[in-house]
Structures are given as C-alpha cells and as structure tokens.
Amino acid sequence: MTAISETLNDSELANRAMEELSKCLTYPKIGAVVSKNGVLLSTGFRGEVSGKHAERVAIEKLNSEQLRGATIHTTLEPCAEIYEGQREKSCCELIVDSGISTVCIGALDPNGRIYSKGMNFLRDNRLTVELFSPSIRQKIESSTFKYDDFSGAIGNGKRRVRSVKNGKKFTVQFAEGDERKTSFRLSPLSMPLDHIDLVAANDSVRLAPGVNDFSKIPDPMLYQDPSHFARLPEGEIAIIAEPQSTMVLLVKVLEITPTDIYIQWEVRNVRRS
Numbered sequence: 001m002t003a004i005s006e007t008l009n010d011s012e013l014a015n016r017a018m019e020e021l022s023k024c025l026t027y028p029k030i031g032a033v034v035s036k037n038g039v040l041l042s043t044g045f046r047g048e049v050s051g052k053h054a055e056r057v058a059i060e061k062l063n064s065e066q067l068r069g070a071t072i073h074t075t076l077e078p079c080a081e082i083y084e085g086q087r088e089k090s091c092c093e094l095i096v097d098s099g100i101s102t103v104c105i106g107a108l109d110p111n112g113r114i115y116s117k118g119m120n121f122l123r124d125n126r127l128t129v130e131l132f133s134p135s136i137r138q139k140i141e142s143s144t145f146k147y148d149d150f151s152g153a154i155g156n157g158k159r160r161v162r163s164v165k166n167g168k169k170f171t172v173q174f175a176e177g178d179e180r181k182t183s184f185r186l187s188p189l190s191m192p193l194d195h196i197d198l199v200a201a202n203d204s205v206r207l208a209p210g211v212n213d214f215s216k217i218p219d220p221m222l223y224q225d226p227s228h229f230a231r232l233p234e235g236e237i238a239i240i241a242e243p244q245s246t247m248v249l250l251v252k253v254l255e256i257t258p259t260d261i262y263i264q265w266e267v268r269n270v271r272r273s
Contacts, residue, residue: 006040013040014104014132017073018139020045020054027146030054032074034062034100041066053079055091059098068099073132075106075140080117092121102128106140110151112162112260158254158264163188167199172249174267180247182240186261189231193256198238199229206230206239212252214266220248221270246270 008016013035020031023045030046032054044057052060055074059067078091095103103122108115122129132140146153152171153159161168167187174180184200198205206223212235217223220239230238232253240249248268255262 007038008035008040009038010104010130011133011136013038013071013073014106014136016040016043017075017106018136018143021075021140021143023048028076028144030074030076030144032058032072034058034067034070034072036066036070041070053091056094059094059100064099070098070100071102071104072100073104073106075132076144077105077107077109077114077116077118078103078122079109079114080121090118092118095122096125096127100127102130104130104132106132107137107144110145110162111160112257113160115162115259153265156266158262160260160262161186163193163256163258163260167197168261170263172265172267174247180245182242182245182247182249184240184249184251186263188256188261193258195231195233196253196256196261197229197231198240198251200240201242202228204228204240204242206241208237208239208250211237214250214252217250220250220268241270 013033016033017031020033020043021029024047026047032044033040034042042058042061044054046054048057055072055078072095078095080092081090105119119129151169154173155175161170167185169183169185171181171183184198187197187199189195203226205228206226207230208217208223211217220241223239232238234253234256237250237252240251246269248270250266252264254264
C-alpha cells in the first residue's frame, strides 16, 4: 500500500486513531493508525474488515518494509493470547512479528484476560510502549464500550469484570432516562477461586438460596435477613435492594477465573408499600 504521506505529531496521530474509533458501527469501538517518522502510513478500525481487530486491519494494509521500525497508535490495548492454541495470532504477536518497534496505547483493556497482559507482552518482547495523554484516554474510556464507563452498565446484561485483589466496583443504572442506580463491589477470595464476596450498602444484600434462574424469583423482597455482603459460588444469585429504593438488582455469578468474574444481572422495580 502506498503511504498516505501525511506527517503528524504524536498528539495528532492519537487523534487520528480516535477518528478511526468513531467510524465503528458496533461496540467495542477501536481505532488504530500506523506511522513511520511521523508519516501516516495506514489506518484501521474494528469492523472495517469483518472479524478483524483494528490493529490487524491497519497492519495488513502495509508491506514488511513499511512496517519495519514503524509506530502503531491503538486506542485500546492490543489483545494478547486469550487461550492456548487459538486459531489466529493475537494482535500483540502480530505486532511483534511485523517489525513494528513502538506501540502507543490509549487505554488498557478491562477484560481480565487481557488487562495489562498485552502491554506487558510487548515490553517483554523489547518493543517501546508509550501511552496516549490522560485527556485522550478519558475520551477513549467514554467511547470504547456501549456505556460510558468500563465499570458500569444500563439495564439488564452480562459482563466480565476484572478480578482485582482490592475488589472491583460496578454500577448499574436502571434504564436509559431512568437515573436510578445500584452499586456493588466484587471481591475475590484467596485460592481456590470458587467463591466471591459481593459487597453493597448496609442491609441491602439478600440471598436466594437454591435458586439459579431469575425467573424463579417473582418477589425479590420475599427473601429475608439482609446484610452488607453475600458470599457467592458460581450459579448463585444475590439480591441488592437498598433501603427506600424502588430499584432492585439481581446478580448471578456465571463464572469465576483467576483473571476475571463473569456476572449476569437483571433490574427490577419493587413496591415498598
């Protein structure tokens, strides 16, 4: 591919990656640009080519000579190997093998299977790793995923959240246009990782023992003995009903791994009288 032949400084290259991000039609939105000595060589965004990540799209537009010693700006940390023997190289492996020498990252991927692993992999392979400015990083974190926070969501859903030693806070808003919110913290226990603690406001957490399906909880307030936390194995459901609130949140633990916790939740209205 012929170079775009546009010379840009580092901040301008980061902004061009953001422009690529804005072209994505689905979430997560990710953009990437490849340059050499400030000359923009190629661009890519997730979804530009079906099934390919933004970094791969941009890299595959160039030949080996153009890539040798080049720099890639990517709005989200490149993916590392998620599971052994996966069919296609991770973006990190592709970047290393391409001859690119510098990677500038906008934000770390919140997926616990990737979080900081991509960045560390690149450093371990002697690539120079740089970061976007904090102000651009904030824009990325408000644009990459469907909702404007890596640790939040609106309405019903599922999410993998990182398993961190000091716990992971998560906030669910009831619906678009409905500002009611419920927050809780997921705290992994010591090995073996077969339970987690779900912690919320005082007297707001109830357990639904023996129930593993939201549809089998017609009245969340039926369950008694509220506390500030619940110790949950995979498959168990906790009910978060803050005193005086008309929003109730049902949270089910789907999977616990050393790197992340996979949860599902459902929002409900509740009548207090």
